Amino acid sequence: MTSAFKLSRRVLLQGSAALGATTLLAGLPFGSAQAKDIAVGFIYVGPRDDFGYNQAHAQGAAALKKLGGFKVLEEENVPETVAVEKTMESMINLDGAALVFPTSFGYYNPHMVKLAKKYDKVRFLHCGGLWSDKDPANAGSYFGYIDEAQYLSGIVAGYTSKTGKLGFIAAKPIPQVLRNINAFTLGARLANPNVTTQVIFTGDWSMPVKEAEATNGLINQGVDVVTCHVDSPKVIAETAEKRGIMVCGYHVDQSKLAPKGYLTGAEWNWEALYPKLAKSAQGGEKIPNLVRGGLKEGVVKTSAYGPLVEEKARKHADDIKAKLTAGSYVIFKGPIKDNKGGTVIAAGTDRGQTDIELEKMNYLVEGVLGAIA
Amino acid sequence: MSGDLLGWWGVPLAVLAGAIRVSTPFLFVSLGECITEKSGRINLGLEGTLVMGAMSGYAVSYLSGSPWLGVLAAGCAGAVFGILHALICSLPRVNDIAVGIALMLFGIGLAFFLGKPFIQPQAPNLPSIPFGWWSENAQVRDALRVNALFIIGVILAPFLLWAFRNTRWGLILRTVGDSADAALALGYAINRVRMFATASGGFLAGVGGSFLSLSYPGSWSEGLSSGQGITAVALVIFARWNPMLCFWASLLFGGAAALGPALQSVGITQGYYLFNAAPYMLTLLIMILTCSRDRTLAGAPGELGVTR
Amino acid sequence: MVVIGGEGALVLGGLAASAIAMTMPSAAPLVVQIAMAVAAMIAGAAWIALAGGLRHWRGVNETISSLLLVYIAIAVFNHLVEGLLRDPASLNKPSTPNIGDANMLGTIPGTDIHWGLAYGIIACVLAYILIYRTTFGFGMRVAGGNVKAARMVGLPVGRLVLVACGLAGASAGLAGMVEVAAVHGKANASLIVGYGYTGILVAFLARHNPLAIIPVAIQLGGIGASGGLLQRRLGLPDATVLVLQGLIFIAILTSEVLYGRLPWLKRRPA
Structure with a gap:
């Protein structure tokens, strides 16, 4: 009889953290940081070499490390529970972290907000773009308009697909994901107006077997270019390559995994942003509470084109990329219809990147096959 | 829709293909657990063994360049875990279920610990045999591209059934599992038999894990197993400790798991969470329909902790 | 009996707790907290009692059924959190609406420990008294040791099994409520992190x-x-x-x- 689920581990974590830390670590070497180096903590929700979301952040941390003058602390596989509060507290109290990057979306509320209130001398910068003026002033949130890069991937995919069928494997139908699906499809239809994108939602951020199964299912329906929005696109890229179709990457460069079929990809450019944010903290500048940017600000980038991308596609994509980088191009430009026939953005309405409406996206545009559950 | 696409007909085909692809780890782990449980012990640690097998198989395949060596290494790693379980459980008053859960944690931990350097590199995968060469249709060809390990599993299931029933080894195993007293009276070394059974169970579970990393999906990552090992242990009870039924149960489970993505790829996107849970619902439903309160489970080894 | 379904009862308990909080926006915090605890315990109890009931009436092995029920519970949880019970404002991390700051379990004064710990300790003590100091607990222990012997002396094994399962589920459900009311303030995927499995080991240890x-x-x-x-x-x-x-x-x-x-x-x- 196991009548004993009553005390869950994390519930007790709070009370016991100190106990565990002191008992277990009494014998460990406690090296102290160089006084001049400021300690910066990075917290990842998954393994830092996942060829995806967490690797992108870890590359940013690595860029900071290379810069010198910072002591970089990293912790991976930290769940979005009290565990992340404990990690942050421990980084602050034991390692003297002056700046913390909790990089997963779910770390923000209540965990990071709570700690930002408690440690008002420490800077907290969260990836997700959630900060509002009700939140503590020593906290901030940043995010990238990666749909710009997805749009470019879409253009390349639209030109390169022979069947006119693209596949998109997504974790959950949340606005960020829908925005990527829609941007990818709009880009593809710019190249070829008859293209469709079939969407499969796997239900969670990291489900390798289901993702492989979804990729196979799409290929069997005639899809010849896939892309995705899951935490680790590794399995999808490998499966696509194995089955001889093309793939557009996400989060980081996956061309190594699919040397033949890799077209291009939408990548984060945390390598550029993190050193910038850390230096601003080092210099004692005011914390940037809300940082957002796309290609123009260098927060996102695209992978180099693969061997299968023709000149025509490169030219068109490069052209649009130049316009996006200059800030003179609008992706969500009316009229845009959803895939049920209704108009979601009226003719004459331009929804530029900073438009808050885009962050509430709850539709799939015309050309996307699939529905939000 | 172009000529060589099956559209809606793709769904049953995808379920079949998925059944073959997804079921293999379930098949190996459940066959392994079947041997272990026949000897009267339950090893819940096979989830850890599976993950350990996946990691060591991938690592050895990468380092040696031979995926089959990887499979062997995975099996051996699994066998070591099996022996560990058997050794600890042979001590008096040690609970096999608790040790299993502890070993599950240990196995997963050790695999993650040692597996860090192998997440990035790509290891050679196991070959598949194209049984669909006769078809013009790409989809049919893909569905019938059957992995060599699956075929080994297909042969292994009836062989085990035969061996349980018709060999001396099978008889000893069943005697030990059904009544330790009887086995003792007949002069069998109970602990040695159980050690052998748990070790071979671990070996098969390790091989099942290597399928995940070396065939489908075919790479090592920490999220690779989503509870396949522990589900397979449950499938053994579902299959009434019959290796052939383990085979059918694994196929059914794998097919049901492929249903969700297959339906979405033809455009049915409502309630995908519920479709994704289809294998579990189906298994539960069948259990409810086929069990009866008045009958104990036919074929249950008498010494098994969970059925008493 | 071995039930490995605590995880399922935990997530559904958390869900029930936040769902009930949704329906009573203007009630006093204490009332809401009690309602949440009760709802969570009922949900958890029903879920595990389902496994016990299947065992009793249909002879379905409770170890498997409870394990399968974990996966089903998580599917139901996700389905509802991203559908019916979703807070439309929870854009990128689907969640149920926040239960409100006033309804959160605070921390024990002078410490960093939230009241969930007190819940846990009370539950442990109650369980101890129940198992070792009551006739009912004695009956459970007899039935757990040897079903045949228990039947022979006329113990209502079926009822014992059901109640025991219900209590086990109730405490797992309560853990879910504590996680919601003391940590997250809402139910979302962060509840599904495997506490249920760790709980089994704790019990054995x-x-x-x-x-x-x-x-x-x-x-x-x-x-x-x-x-x-x-x-x-x-x-x-x-x-x-x-x-x-x-x-x-x-x-x-x-x-x-x-x-x-x-x-x-x-x-x-x-």
Whole structure:
């Protein structure tokens, strides 16, 4: 009889953290940081070499490390529970972290907000773009308009697909994901107006077997270019390559995994942003509470084109990329219809990147096959 | 829709293909657990063994360049875990279920610990045999591209059934599992038999894990197993400790798991969470329909902790 | 009986707690908290009692059915959190609406520990009294030791099994409520992190004695918390903690052998 689920581990974590830390670590070497180096903590929700979301952040941390003058602390596989509060507290109290990057979306509320209130001398910068003026002033949130890069991937995919069928494997139908699906499809239809994108939602951020199964299912329906929005696109890229179709990457460069079929990809450019944010903290500048940017600000980038991308596609994509980088191009430009026939953005309405409406996206545009559950 | 696409007909085909692809780890782990449980012990640690097998198989395949060596290494790693379980459980008053859960944690931990350097590199995968060469249709060809390990599993299931029933080894195993007293009276070394059974169970579970990393999906990552090992242990009870039924149960489970993505790829996107849970619902439903309160489970080894 | 479905009861308990909080926006915090606890316990109890009932009426093995029910519970949970019960404002992390700051369980004054710990300790003590100090508990222990003997002396085994399952589920459900009311303030995917499985080990380590669960669970949490330092100070991978936990469990379970052999370790009648 196991009548004993009553005390869950994390519930007790709070009370016991100190106990565990002191008992277990009494014998460990406690090296102290160089006084001049400021300690910066990075917290990842998954393994830092996942060829995806967490690797992108870890590359940013690595860029900071290379810069010198910072002591970089990293912790991976930290769940979005009290565990992340404990990690942050421990980084602050034991390692003297002056700046913390909790990089997963779910770390923000209540965990990071709570700690930002408690440690008002420490800077907290969260990836997700959630900060509002009700939140503590020593906290901030940043995010990238990666749909710009997805749009470019879409253009390349639209030109390169022979069947006119693209596949998109997504974790959950949340606005960020829908925005990527829609941007990818709009880009593809710019190249070829008859293209469709079939969407499969796997239900969670990291489900390798289901993702492989979804990729196979799409290929069997005639899809010849896939892309995705899951935490680790590794399995999808490998499966696509194995089955001889093309793939557009996400989060980081996956061309190594699919040397033949890799077209291009939408990548984060945390390598550029993190050193910038850390230096601003080092210099004692005011914390940037809300940082957002796309290609123009260098927060996102695209992978180099693969061997299968023709000149025509490169030219068109490069052209649009130049316009996006200059800030003179609008992706969500009316009229845009959803895939049920209704108009979601009226003719004459331009929804530029900073438009808050885009962050509430709850539709799939015309050309996307699939529905939000 | 172009000529060589099956559209809606793709769904049953995808379920079949998925059944073959997804079921293999379930098949190996459940066959392994079947041997272990026949000897009267339950090893819940096979989830850890599976993950350990996946990691060591991938690592050895990468380092040696031979995926089959990887499979062997995975099996051996699994066998070591099996022996560990058997050794600890042979001590008096040690609970096999608790040790299993502890070993599950240990196995997963050790695999993650040692597996860090192998997440990035790509290891050679196991070959598949194209049984669909006769078809013009790409989809049919893909569905019938059957992995060599699956075929080994297909042969292994009836062989085990035969061996349980018709060999001396099978008889000893069943005697030990059904009544330790009887086995003792007949002069069998109970602990040695159980050690052998748990070790071979671990070996098969390790091989099942290597399928995940070396065939489908075919790479090592920490999220690779989503509870396949522990589900397979449950499938053994579902299959009434019959290796052939383990085979059918694994196929059914794998097919049901492929249903969700297959339906979405033809455009049915409502309630995908519920479709994704289809294998579990189906298994539960069948259990409810086929069990009866008045009958104990036919074929249950008498010494098994969970059925008493 | 071995039920490994605590995880399912936990997530559904958390869901029920936040769902009930949704329906009473203007009630007093204490009322809301009690309603949440009750709803969570009912949901958890019903879920595990389902496994017990299937065992009793249909002879379905409770170990498997409870395990399968975990996956089904998680699917139902996700389905509802992203559908019917979703807070439209929870854009990128689908969640139920916030239960409101006033309804949160606070921390014990002067410490960093939230009241969830008190809930847990009370539950442990109640379980101890129930199992070792009541006739009902005695009946449960007899039925757990030997079903045939229990039937022979006329114990209502079926009812005992159902009630025991219900209580087990209720406490797992309560854990879900605590996680919602003390930590997250809403139900979302962060609830699904495997506490249910750790709970089973805790139970075994505590040798099924509810009072022993308290120190065991605290120590376990401590090891988990120290994992970060192992990563940062020694450059060890995060999995070190898992390996360490596994080794400790194995060592403790193996030490079971010593009970009764060493004079200072007395074996407690099970």
